[in-house]
Amino acid sequence: MNRLSRVRNLFGLEKGLLQVASGNTLASIIGAFFWLFMASIMRVEDYGRLNYYLAIISIVASISLLGLQNTVITYLAKGKTNIKYQANLIVLxxxxxxxPILFFIVQNIFVILSLIGLSFFTMSWAETLANKDYRKFSIIILSQRAVQVFLSILLYTVMGVDGVILGYALSTLTFAFNFFRSMSNFTMKLDDVKEKRSFIIHSYALTLSNSVTNNADKLLVTPLFGFGILGLYQISFQFFMFLSVIPLSIFQFLLPRESTHYQNKKVVILGLGTAVAFSIIFYFAIPPIISSFFDHFLESMQSAQIMIFGLIPMTANAIMTSRLFGRETSRPVFIAAVVYISALSILVLLLGRELGLIGLAIAALGSLVLQSVTLCIFLFFGRKNQSKI
Structure with a gap:
């Protein structure tokens, strides 16, 4: 047994988790440096406008996916091969x-291409995860991000904001090969998908909830406060998004295992501990980072420090959601998503107007906490009811 294997065994880590986490972490680091670099060369208003378009792409992509990526991860892992073909056809x-509806609203062809690329790419990596090919997943995620950063920076010098969006589109389309490969097996038989329609509905709520977590606040901030405030808010959010690789990796690793009733409490404890530790570290690291490299974003310092603690409830949400989805119990996830979306909308409107950037940060953190409380209540009562049977 080599030294790396002994370290893994000491902490109860599995090779698959390390592969998923390493791919996501490296991709997140590359993405973080990309966004920080773009912030250093772009005007605050342009930075806000770019993130506004990307928020639209992400939310509309989550709508078009219909929650089918989680359905593929859950049931393809259980041997239902046809479900990936049926799900991909529906996404198409x-x-x-x-x-056509999106093009009428934004009138930007690059946004359209990015939507197609993100949808197809998501279904492609979902298939890879369902097959528990964690090494391949890590390579795909990392390669896509590297190509995206290279193309976006290159095209930005020629096309501005549209060039960055086109870089996203081209990179996701390049690595959506699983989706394109599946198209030869498309048929109009959708029996497997129809059979899981209840699960899909609640999985859809999760997808929308996650997308709203990362993007809907931008759609609220822009009409209320403008691209300038959105640019400042996005810098705060960027630190949080960098660390969101932790809950993302945990969810992606646990879901196919929970689906086959394989549980690992050490992964749960390690994930929550890591979230707490990094939240504290970044709370103290954010002020010198912003002061040293982004002095035109100084107003966002306190909001970034508040928002970073959202990593803890987000990690808890990922763990609880994987457990519920693994049990094919998706209704609590749907209800928690409704709680989150409602809380976020109300808090952004109320606190944003009263407290500005700090109020927006509190709104983001508070809505995540309420979502965690909702999921925790359902898990507690679900366990209690099982013990009575």
């Missing part, structure tokens, strides 16, 4: 329906 159809 939903994109064809949504694209």
């Amino acid at each position: 159809i939903s994109n064809l329906i949504i694209l």
